[in-house]
Amino acid sequence: MAARRGPKRSEAARLAILEAAAAELSSHGYEGVRMEAIAARAGVGKQTVYRWWPSKGAVIADCLAEGMIPPLAYAPSDTGDVIADITRWVEEAIALIDDDGRRGLMRGLLAAALESPAVAQAEAVSSPVADLRARFAAAQEAGQLRPDADIDTLAVAINGCLVLRVLEPGPSQPDAAQRIVRTLLPGAQPEAAST
Amino acid sequence: MAARRGPKRSEAARLAILEAAAAELSSHGYEGVRMEAIAARAGVGKQTVYRWWPSKGAVIADCLAEGMIPPLAYAPSDTGDVIADITRWVEEAIALIDDDGRRGLMRGLLAAALESPAVAQAEAVSSPVADLRARFAAAQEAGQLRPDADIDTLAVAINGCLVLRVLEPGPSQPDAAQRIVRTLLPGAQPEAAST
DNA sequence: GGAATACGATACGCATCGTCTCGTAATTAC
DNA sequence: GTAATTACGAGACGATGCGTATCGTATTCC
Numbered sequence: 001m002a003a004r005r006g007p008k009r010s011e012a013a014r015l016a017i018l019e020a021a022a023a024e025l026s027s028h029g030y031e032g033v034r035m036e037a038i039a040a041r042a043g044v045g046k047q048t049v050y051r052w053w054p055s056k057g058a059v060i061a062d063c064l065a066e067g068m069i070p071p072l073a074y075a076p077s078d079t080g081d082v083i084a085d086i087t088r089w090v091e092e093a094i095a096l097i098d099d100d101g102r103r104g105l106m107r108g109l110l111a112a113a114l115e116s117p118a119v120a121q122a123e124a125v126s127s128p129v130a131d132l133r134a135r136f137a138a139a140q141e142a143g144q145l146r147p148d149a150d151i152d153t154l155a156v157a158i159n160g161c162l163v164l165r166v167l168e169p170g171p172s173q174p175d176a177a178q179r180i181v182r183t184l185l186p187g188a189q190p191e192a193a194s195t
Numbered sequence: 196m197a198a199r200r201g202p203k204r205s206e207a208a209r210l211a212i213l214e215a216a217a218a219e220l221s222s223h224g225y226e227g228v229r230m231e232a233i234a235a236r237a238g239v240g241k242q243t244v245y246r247w248w249p250s251k252g253a254v255i256a257d258c259l260a261e262g263m264i265p266p267l268a269y270a271p272s273d274t275g276d277v278i279a280d281i282t283r284w285v286e287e288a289i290a291l292i293d294d295d296g297r298r299g300l301m302r303g304l305l306a307a308a309l310e311s312p313a314v315a316q317a318e319a320v321s322s323p324v325a326d327l328r329a330r331f332a333a334a335q336e337a338g339q340l341r342p343d344a345d346i347d348t349l350a351v352a353i354n355g356c357l358v359l360r361v362l363e364p365g366p367s368q369p370d371a372a373q374r375i376v377r378t379l380l381p382g383a384q385p386e387a388a389s390t
Numbered sequence: 391g392g393a394a395t396a397c398g399a400t401a402c403g404c405a406t407c408g409t410c411t412c413g414t415a416a417t418t419a420c
Numbered sequence: 421g422t423a424a425t426t427a428c429g430a431g432a433c434g435a436t437g438c439g440t441a442t443c444g445t446a447t448t449c450c
Contacts, residue, residue, distance in 0.1 A: 006426030007416040013428075031226070031310050034406070045429040050408065111309045113362055114302050115226055129359075153356070153378040160355020161348070167308055167358070168321060183348040184379065201395025202447040208397080229437065240398040245439065397446070407436075415428075420421100 009052070016042035017049055021059045022068040026104050030111035033060070057116030064109070075131035082139035083185060086132070090158065090177040093128075097165045098172055106166045128162075129155045145185075157184055204247070211237035212244055216254045217263040221299050225306035228255070252311030259304065270326035277334035278380060281327070285353065285372040288323075292360050293367055301361045323357075324350045340380075352379055 020041035024033045033056060039046040053059045076089040096102050132155035139145045161180050165172055173179075215236035219228045230251060234241040248254045271284040291297050327350035334340045356375050360367055368374075 003419075004426085005418045005424065007418095007428075009427070029310065035408080036406080039429095043429085045431085046407095047409085047411095047430085048428065051427080055408090107309050110362070111306055114306045114309070115224065150374050150378045153374045156356050156359055157352040157375070157379060160357075160359045161351050162355075163358055163362070164324075164351055164355045167305070179345050179348045180352070183345045184352060186381070198449070199395085200393065200449045202397075202449095204396070230439080231437075234398095238398090240400085241438095242399085242440085242442095243397065246396075249439095251438085391450100393448105393450080395447085395449100398444095400441100400443080402441075403439095405436105405438080408434100410431105410433075412430085412432095413428105414430105415426100417424100417426085419424075 010048075013042065013044050013048055014052070017044055017052075017059065018063050018066055018068050020044075022063045022105070025060060025063070025108040025112075026102070029104055030060070030108040030115070033108075055116075057112060060108070060112045061116055064112075076135040078135060078138055080142070082135065082142075082144045083181060085135060086158070086185065087177055087181045089132075089135075090162070090180055093162050094165060094172050094177055097162065103166070110163065110166060129159045132158055154184060208237065208239050208243055209247070212239060212247075212254065213258050213261055213263050217258045217300070220255060220258070220303040220307075221297070224299055225255070225303040225310070228303075230254075250311075252307060255303070255307045256311055259307075271330040273330060273333055275337070277330065277337075277339045278376060280330060281353070281380065282372055282376045284327075284330075285357070285375055288357050289360060289367050289372055292357065298361070305358065305361060324354045327353055349379060 017038060020038045021033065023041060024037050028034075028037075035049060035056060036046055038059065039049050042049075049059065053062065074089070074092065076085045079085055097106055133151050136145060136149070136151035136154055140147060140149060140151060145151070158180060165176070212233060215233045216228065218236060219232050223229075223232075228251060230244060231241055233254065234244050237244075244254065248257065269284070269287065271280045274280055292301055328346050331340060331344070331346035331349055335342060335344060335346060340346070353375060360371070
């Protein structure tokens, strides 16, 4: 291994490219992202993009892996009341989806996951599922969910409802979050009511 | 209204184009569909495609509307036992998704729904939801589901689970369908009350 | 028989992709 | 300090695909 001589990879350029890609994805959708637009917005030569990423899908996949896309960073809180926690989490998620500014970002995210397996495996879609499952596991230990409840399937079902909301046009119904939680977690016991 | 003179639109060409588009979508994915490939496979001039459809997304949207994509054509049967009917329907849907041959088609379908609002509104994604809801409504009338069950949300949740299966790589677990039904329809009463 | 129109074929302009090649600046080896 | 090496911004380049325009031909109605 010959010792490396010459300048190192510019971290500033790398971050600028990822931020630019997320911005372009948000405003133009997955198909509308242009590599030259990413480079221009990042103040970078196009070759600098291609030097480190092989394709458009790879850049966007890296955006997710680096947490450039905020909606995915949230996890349900744990106040002890699983119903309240999940309801609030779903409400916030639906608010994000209904926000026209973020809607394009969410759609682009799904499109990227479809085109590039790397994105899907980068836990782009499945990380909310893991967050939900973790919260359900805690509720199960606290006795708020039946021990035989299938928390994996519950987490997938809730996330699936949200993904469908991204797919379908138009705004959600005002009580969508409550209806989802009430339908999918009917057996949950409020903390104070037990014993 | 001047009387129409000249040849009529060729139904053979129209069907050939839709079939070719579905085949290309299946084998190359949404982004990989080439208009010239559709025309060539259909044995048609490219202009004949553009004469009747404005864009790639429109052709694929029409594939769905015309039922060229078989996985969407099914609706749950009604044998009187809602659990059995839905379980079988979900099992068949998962089998389709797990089939490598059809997986590309399902992914292309979702990608098309994301890129083109026309596709999403052509009930591509929501038509299974409607089918499920109809079956649930019948079960509700038959007393197999509680009268206050939120059948809209149930239908969305089941369809959402399936959509996530399309998004994520790898095969499903063998008992995935049973787990989904058991988790989402825990209160349903079997018709014959047979143990 | 004549006019209108859809057809298959193909040529064209345009946009974007991804590669290649500059000159420049940064970093390390010696 | 100097030279070698390498990432950088900038932009030219060919390849590819989109959507339009224009043929001659075949079909259908007046």
